[in-house]
Every structure is written in structure tokens, then in C-alpha cells.
Amino acid sequence: MATNKGIKLVDLDEDGVDRAFRADVLAGLAQAQKAIPARWLYDDAGSQLFEDITQVPEYYPTRCETEILSSRGAEFADAIGPGRAVVEFGSGSSVKTPLLLEAIEPGAYVPLDIAGDFLRKSAAELSAKFPGLPVYPVEADFNRRVELPAEVAEMPKLGFFPGSTIGNMVPRTAVDLLRSMRETLGEGALLLIGMDLIKDRSVLEAAYDDAGGVTAAFNLNLLSRINRELEGTIPVEQFRHEARWNDTFARVEMHAVAQQDIAFTVAGKDFAMRKGETIHTENSHKFDARSANTLLLAGHWTPRARWTDQEDRFSVILAEATIAKAAP
DSSP: OOOOOOEEOOOBOTTSOBHHHHHHHHHHHTSSSEEOOGGGGOSHHHHHHHHHHTTSTTOOHHHHHHHHHHHOHHHHHHHHOSSOEEEEETOTTOSSHHHHHHHHOOSEEEEEESOHHHHHHHHHHHHHHSTTSOBOOEEOOTTSOOOOOGGGTTSOEEEEEOTTGGGGSOHHHHHHHHHHHHHHHOTTOEEEEEEEBOOOHHHHHHHTSOTTSHHHHHHHHHHHHHHHHTTOOOOGGGEEEEEEEETTTTEEEEEEEESSOEEEEETTEEEEEOTTOEEEEEEEEOBOHHHHHHHHHHTTEEEEEEEEOTTSOEEEEEEEEOOOOSOO
């Protein structure tokens, strides 16, 4: 079945600028430690650069998760069952999605992504690969509750959130997201989610600072996006990419580091940075089994099954929407 044109749920102003993007950037640049939420890394150019990152030798998560999805299909089918509408949060290029769809006999596929052109292209390609599967792309910010297409309203749902994207969020935001997913998917829903595991620091930092500079280009593309969409004058060439392991918070941090004192404007607002000051652009939290379960439970999901790759570098967890109870 051919994909439809999709539903667009992004809030644009009269100039076509995403209001949430502008608000987040201006608020983040005004902080003492400048920071911009990682979701804004993924415009169309950023989404393509991230797909390039997944192919570099240092970036193991995609290979490990693909190994799990490729080798455990029968177990997924038994645990999930047929006929569910698969709702993928932040679908990107949907590269891993066919591995899941081939295993579980879904009733429909609903990719959600904020990068509209990239979303529709990927949805069309997947629809061609699965001609009998209804595909309903939705352009939306999945960080808040999303109204799903009416066509899947009565279907049981399976949320799909691969790639350890949940690790990009601080715990408070991650819990909020998991709860909004719970609201989006409804009662009886399942969630299949990827979570990267804690490992040697050198392996972690290399995965986010590859020798070929692809991750650096991905990080600094955010500054170019700000210039393009928010009338910014950021001197992108005066920044360098840096990845840091923060053991206290069990995360790799990405920063754009100013190489000299600079001043610039964004959306008519003036900003300045000293040499060595950074814009914190992404966190990639890593988990062990207990911390992963705790996060899911806080987000109103009850873990039911867990799989890892052969080297125990990455995990995929199946969780069920927690039923509200008056007491333990």
C-alpha cells in the first residue's frame, strides 16, 4: 500500500520558523553553560549526517543493535505477537525497521520524525519494500504526546525507539518522554527500546569523535542550522567539536568549543562567548540493567524481556505499559 503524504504537527510561525526551535536556542544560549537540546541536531542535513555516523568504524551501537534485531526475530515475534501498529519515535532513515517488521507481522507502521522531508522519503522507501503494509508518516516532535492517525486508533500498539536515543536526555526529560510515549500509545501497548551499555571510556569517546570527522560535522551542523533558520551570525569556523566522558552522570557529552573570543547574533539577540567556552549540544547516557529498568519503571513501563549483542555492548528491552494501581 502506498504511503500517504503524512500528517504535519510542527508549529511554525508566519516566517516558517519552528517556534520551539527558536525558543530553545535563545533560552539555551542565554544560560551560563550554553546548551541546546539534542533533538535540534536532526534537521534534514543533520539526519543524513547521523546516518553517515552509523557507518563509521568507531560507532558500534548501530552494528550491535542490528545484530540483535537480525538474530532474535523469532523471540520478538513470540513476545510481541502479530497485528500491532508499530509506532517508531524518531524514525530517521528507518534502516533497522525492516528487521523488526519482517519478524512480527505488523498491522501498520507509523513513523514519527521532526525532519519532514527526510521522514517522507524514508516512509516512501519503506512502503515500497512492504507493499501490503499501511504506512502513515507523521511529522511531529515526539517529545510530547502525539495524536496518531485515525487508521490505527483501534489497533494494539508497539512503540519502537531504537538507537539508544533515550540516552540523549537527562533522566528527568527521559522520564517525561517515556510517560508521553505511554500516553501516545495507550493501554495494552508495548515498547521496544534500545539502550547503550556502560563500557571502557576510550571506546565510548571514540564512538562520538570518529577519526574521519563525521561526528564533528554533525555537531557543528547545528550552528549552521541556527544561522540559516534563525538569522544567526555564528562564526562556525571558530568552533571545534569535543566529546567527553562524564563518569558522574554516566554519559558522553558533545560540546562545540569556541576557539577564540566571539560575538554573534541569533534572531536579533546578541550573544558572546569566551575562548574555551562551550555550547553543550548532546548527552549520550549509558546504562546497566538496573539503571535501565529503573528509568523504564519511572516512565510507566514495566520491563518484560532484555536482549544484548554477543559482546554485551548494547541492549534492546521490551517493556509493557504499566497498569495504574492504587497500591503496590
